[in-house]
Amino acid sequence: MGNLFDKEPPPPIVLVPPLFDYPPLAARTRMLESSYDLLFGKLALKGLFQDYFEQARHFSTMIMLKPIDDPHVDLVATLSGPLDHKPEETIVGNAFFRWQSDVHDPHTFVDLFVSNSDPILQTRACAYYPKFGFGAFGVFPVLLKQRITSEDFGVMGLRYGSANLSIGATVMPFSVKDDLPRKAWLVTKMGSLTAGVQYEPEFGSKDGQKYKDLKNWSGAIGYGVGSSSPLSPSFNFGLELSRSNQFTASFYQHVVVQRRVKNPLEENQVVGITNYIDFGFELQSRVDRFDDTKTSDDESNSNKVPDPKNIPDSTFQIAASWQANKNFLLKGKVGPLSSSLALAFKSWWKPSFTFSISAVRDHIFGNTAYGFGIRVENIRQASYQRADPNFVMLTPSKEHLAEGIVWQAGKRPMLESNINAGNFDGVPMELQPLRKIL
Incomplete structure (x- = not known):
């Protein structure tokens, strides 16, 4: 009888909310794209900035x-x-x-795309075999208002x-x-360094020597x-020289922080919550503002003289986001031409509902305009996860004395040591990193 009255209190726990949009929708079609276009923090920066x-309006x-x-x-x-x-x-619908x-592997799929604009009907397919590392894919527009370029008849690709x-x-x-080829790429990773080149033959003569024109080549290096799991902090820095005249420097950092919380709607043993903070910076600068060399592709524009006032030497943008919990997300970005602020609210019902409002400040004309967005989803489902306090509480406190025992039958607590070692067993799919395919 004494054990009933002297029962140990449950250990303190910490809330670990899911990210608003993880894994990103762009990751579902990554096998259709060049790895060069997605690595070097490009996928994360695209989500942060867009x-x-x-x-506006x-x-x-x-x-x-x-x-x-x-x-x-x-x-x-x-x-x-x-x-x-x-x-x-006009209003565009797609x-x-x-x-x-495979429900958990998005790399083998077939989809049909319909739209009230070109292409009206398009099919895409991808087959990837992780055991061998080889994949094949294709994009074929079925219905178009008019076919002008060779790409309008379809694109096929192979990859390893x-x-x-x-x-x-x-x-x-x-x-x-x-x-x-239409496009070719090679990307390799050595420890924390990633380097890659990409070839796109759009400039030069038509005698099969386009590969000698540096305008058709791009190169990048990243650290x-x-x-890629939201439970782990990450940092990416990249340098890119695109088509021999466009230089881009960027960095992206994902920070996992913890704060104490006193929420009357939660149990008494909930002592904290995990927050996600993201920073991003991108600088683009032209290496050569004027190109005196003329090719057969731009002879028709030889009489046009570029106006230096309309060609900016460089541009940059800085962005940051803060996810306070599973329901609220605040984002902001600043640039020389405009600044934006966005607030999103997400309700994790089934299906989930997301409402967002953004304000755009035009620095040139000095006016402010607003935009609105609504999302309804049941593709990515997630809920609050309970973690052992040693996973998040970094400041020494009495919570560290709590033993990592299972307080809920059938559930295993997440420990910081397991996450740092790359052991994501027992972690929901929404919080696990993407499959390790470069």
Whole structure:
């Protein structure tokens, strides 16, 4: 009987909320893209600088749903347009219907794309075999208002990917020009360093010597530490020279911080909550402002003289975001031409509901405009996770004396040592890092 009255109190726990959008939707189609275009922090920076920053005086709506009986298929539909009706602007509607071979592996799939603009109907497919590292993919526009370029007839590609190497190429099988390949890339990783080159033959003569023109080549080098899991801090720094005249320097940092919380809606043993803070910076500068060399591709514009006042030497942007809990996200970015602030609220119902509002300040004209966004989703489902206090409470306190015991039957606490060692067993899929394919 004494054990009933002298029962040990439950150990203190910490809330670990899911990220608003993790894994990112762009990761579902990463095998269709060049690894060069996604690495060096580009995917993370794109989300930081673009997500929830709606266009001024515009709205956007996104619906992402999948049936309960068949999780292998889902539908993503978007609708966007101006808040005030203008004859020159129209409302754009798109929809993707997707079939995925493995629920937890998005790299083998087929989808159909429909839109009220070009392409009207398009199909995409990708097959990837992780055991061998080889994959094949294709993008084929089925219905178009008019086919002008060779790309309008379809693009196919082959790739090889491992944890330290990615190599691939895309071709246009129905092209009448000698533009093989359409794009080729090689990216390798050595420890924390990542380096890569990409070839896109868009400039030069038509005698098959386009690979000698430096304008068709791009190169980048990056330094990155940490995993892609939101539970782990990460840092990425990259330098890129694109087409021999565009220099880009960028960095992205994901910070995991903890703060104490007194929430009357939670249990008494909840002593803290995990927050996610992201920083990003990007600087773009032209190496040569004027190019005196003329090729056959720009002879038609030889009489045009560029105006130096309209060609900026460089531009930059800085952004930061703070996710206070699973419901609130605050983002802001600053640039020489405009600044933006975005606030998003997410309700983790089934399906989840997200409402966002953004304000854009134009520094040139001195006016402020607003944009709105609505998202409904049940593709990525997550909820609060309970962690052992040693996972997050970094300041020495009495909470560290609590033993890491299981306080809920069938659930295993997350420990900081396991996360640092790369052991994500027992961690929800939404918080695990992406598969280690470079």
